[in-house]
Amino acid sequence: MNLISARNLAITLDGRPILRDVDFSIHAGEIVTVVGPNGSGKSTFMRALVGALSPARGTVTRQAGLRIGYVPQVLHIDRTLPLTVARFLSLPVRRNKAEIDDALTDAGLSPEIAAQQVSALSGGQFQRVLLARALLGDPQLLVLDEPTKGLDQPGVAAFYLLVEDVRRRLGCAVLMVSHDLHVVMSASDRVICINGHICCEGAPVAVSKAPEYRALFGQGTRGALALYHHDHDHGHDHSHDHSRGNEA
């Protein structure tokens, strides 16, 4: 059963076409990773799927009553705003202490952190707090938009292990945007490569072999399986700098 499916989706922002011809679906329990260069429309894709943007063409269908937990890109909370972790987790919906403690534990944090100021947390702790917040509504689908931006390599690895662990325990599907290709390869069931449209998709090893993927990200990853789906007649311009593909 598909949680979300998109058919022939196109998105336009301020008159500029960002995405076109997107066919996509994600089913319960699946981990799907979206990769693509900067400005390729990854965040737009995510926002359209969760319903924050309306399509210029095509349709997005979400399962009725679908519960989505959303983890944004690293966000900055101004020091002028006094905010404890517990209060942050209660925005905008009030949560009780038991719910907050559970969510913090699920996100690999000690419940004691609830009393700390958000501005005093380390980057890794804050990303886990954001994950805890997303887990509060008992989501069927976790949507993570570059959740490890700004973390160091061990932090990135630890975070993705945690996501895998959460998926295993809670059984939710995960849709995430990531630049951390090597880490993502092991964790994902399916990888989608986006550059204004879906260039290629399939199992991680297959996508890493696809010429479209290599054109975007260089030859850094190895793999040997066939693609599930492969779109040959794409027409995006290759003006981006290939040699810097592995910037993650």
Place this chain on the structure above:
Amino acid sequence: MIFDAFFFSALLAGIGIALAAGPLGCFVVWRRMAYFGDATAHAAIFGVALALAFDAAISVGVIVSAVGMATAVFMLTGRGLAVDTLLGVAAHSALAFGVLALALTGERGIDLEAYLFGDILNVSMRDIGLIWIGAILIGGLLVWRWPSLLTSTVSEDLARAEGIRPARERLILMLAVAVLVAMSIEVVGALLVTALLVIPAATARSLTSTPEGMAMLAAALAVMATSFGLVMSFAWDAPAGPAIVTTSAMGFAIAALAHVLKRSHLG
């Protein structure tokens, strides 16, 4: 002589303003809207000139121009110019236009200083009524929309994911600031309204650990500063705005000092 009717009207007006300015000022601090406060306040001076030119009530001219400025800034934000540049153009042009218009209308008996720095003798019963209507409006709006306002202040992305429309919340706050400016201009004056928004909130920051606590403490501090300021203004026949802002600033300095001492003591 302090306990006469003028003083109590001014106090009543000042407390109404302070109760709204404290919590609203927290959002001004959290969202870095101080410059926007200046822009609407300066537009209000232009509103005074407009009201005189068209023979309308001052309060009408002031609210129309302040709300007009808020709407214009909202519409123009994100269309090319950086926000502080846009506000820099808007704030200072509005002040220049306003002062020039007041000078050119050649209205006798208009005391420009009263609108720039506030004058408690200006406060009529009708003003007090309008101020309290405005204060209740702003207070009710903040209570009603508190979760949405706070969530979109923390992160517009998170807010959108929760079905909140951050642009609408931003517009609501901007209009609330415009209303506050319009209702404060006669007591505090256009040049110092922003200080009444920012200073109590900034003072409350170091003393609180939740947004709600900060908003309530800011309201209390604003009421205290306004009351002491009005006593000072009345006793020494000094302009009300500077007196209120001075007491407010002293409160800020004391809190900051206490915070530093506590830190060095603990550390």
